[in-house]
Amino acid sequence: MSRPKPQTHGVVIGGGAAGFFGAIACATAEPNAHVTLLEAAHSPLAKVRISGGGRCNVTHHCFEPALLVQNYPRGGKALRGAFSRFQPRDTVNWFAAQGVKLKTEADGRMFPITDDSATIVDCLLHAAHNAGVVLQTRSAVVAIVPQSGTYQIHLRSGEVLQGDRVLLATGSSLQGIQFAKTLGHTIVPPVPSLFTFNVTDPRLQDMAGVSVPSARLQLLADHVPKLEQTGPLLITHWGLSGPAVLKLSAWGARGLHDSHYQATLLIHWLPQFNAAQLREKLLATKGEFPKRTIVAHCPLPLPRRLWQKLIVSVGIGEGDRWADLSNKTLNALLQELTQGKFTIQGKGVFKEEFVTCGGVDLKEVDFKTMESRLCPGLYFAGEILDIDGVTGGFNFQSAWTTGWLAGQAMAEA
Numbered sequence: 001m002s003r004p005k006p007q008t009h010g011v012v013i014g015g016g017a018a019g020f021f022g023a024i025a026c027a028t029a030e031p032n033a034h035v036t037l038l039e040a041a042h043s044p045l046a047k048v049r050i051s052g053g054g055r056c057n058v059t060h061h062c063f064e065p066a067l068l069v070q071n072y073p074r075g076g077k078a079l080r081g082a083f084s085r086f087q088p089r090d091t092v093n094w095f096a097a098q099g100v101k102l103k104t105e106a107d108g109r110m111f112p113i114t115d116d117s118a119t120i121v122d123c124l125l126h127a128a129h130n131a132g133v134v135l136q137t138r139s140a141v142v143a144i145v146p147q148s149g150t151y152q153i154h155l156r157s158g159e160v161l162q163g164d165r166v167l168l169a170t171g172s173s174l175q176g177i178q179f180a181k182t183l184g185h186t187i188v189p190p191v192p193s194l195f196t197f198n199v200t201d202p203r204l205q206d207m208a209g210v211s212v213p214s215a216r217l218q219l220l221a222d223h224v225p226k227l228e229q230t231g232p233l234l235i236t237h238w239g240l241s242g243p244a245v246l247k248l249s250a251w252g253a254r255g256l257h258d259s260h261y262q263a264t265l266l267i268h269w270l271p272q273f274n275a276a277q278l279r280e281k282l283l284a285t286k287g288e289f290p291k292r293t294i295v296a297h298c299p300l301p302l303p304r305r306l307w308q309k310l311i312v313s314v315g316i317g318e319g320d321r322w323a324d325l326s327n328k329t330l331n332a333l334l335q336e337l338t339q340g341k342f343t344i345q346g347k348g349v350f351k352e353e354f355v356t357c358g359g360v361d362l363k364e365v366d367f368k369t370m371e372s373r374l375c376p377g378l379y380f381a382g383e384i385l386d387i388d389g390v391t392g393g394f395n396f397q398s399a400w401t402t403g404w405l406a407g408q409a410m411a412e413a
Helices: 018-031 045-056 066-073 074-083 088-097 118-132 174-182 243-251 253-258 274-289 302-313 327-339 394-412
Strands: 009-013 034-038 101-105 109-112 134-136 143-148 150-154 160-163 163-167 187-191 209-222 225-237 239-241 263-268 340-344 355-360 376-378
Touching: 009 018, 009 150, 009 160, 018 034, 018 118, 018 163, 018 394, 034 160, 066 074, 066 394, 074 274, 074 355, 074 394, 088 101, 088 109, 088 394, 109 118, 109 163, 118 134, 143 174, 163 174, 163 394, 174 187, 174 355, 187 253, 209 243, 209 253, 225 243, 225 253, 243 253, 253 263, 263 327, 327 340, 376 394
Parallel strands: 009 034, 009 163, 034 134, 163 376
Antiparallel strands: 101 109, 143 150, 150 160, 187 355, 209 225, 209 263, 225 239, 263 340
């Protein structure tokens, strides 16, 4: 006669996306498990609530794991197998089963059809409650102590919990990373990823809010290999933002940190045209509209205010006509349009998706189960790992995937 499986006592530390998904997955897969979810703040899922401008970019409409992993500057290789077990299609189906439908926008980002992050927050809260997860807020952990095959979780309040399965899902919290380090894990030093560029330049002055649908950006810095991104670009009060900048910041995160966020940015404002095509267009305009002023007649698909700033920067005056355009000035204008040089003087923040790279070294985690290779019964999920994605729902997807895998493994162990 087989002996009954002992009850699992699972403790999940961190009430964010990965922690909730892990707790729900464990409690759902093993209904007899006792799962406690600890959150230090007074309310959980704060990052989910503010993400995507309050709409919550749940995931991305990319259902091919091999393509999906290309959106992770760090961690893509480790996630390849993980995504074969739980990927965006599974995320969509999971939320649909809870009564939450997602929609896909033109750029592939997926949001709840309500366009309200509260829909996702409420869904996770209800799913955790229905699965029997015990949620404890205002429960800051101060120590995790291994003891005879289990772990003692010491809270600031003085309470001590016992868990034979512990999931660390503390995000980019330095304290969570310190717990992992104390338990013997190697930590890749965390640095910011997904940030905007601080650029002070007369060409961008008084231009906040002006955007171009597609620009090609090239990053040049001492500690950064040659990096390039093409996509929407937004001029802000402090410099430059938009998907192209955020993706570039993610891929160059560690090198930019090592360069103290001092770098050069080359901008091709019209990557759909090469330099020869642009020259042809400008010369055709000169021949066809010689008497028109250059400032008032832009033959290119650029915002008018941006065009005016760029031509002024190469010495074209307000009254200069197309007939007056010299070859020297034409060449300078082409250079400005295709390789405008801007100096990055620092980084801003991208508040909707504050992300770091760095965290627990991935070689020390089994990505089939998300269990530590050093500490049996200890699991990791979410941003505490050295994984980060570009903007577009990829960071949430790695949280759902690693949380689900960890929860399943905790239930089966």
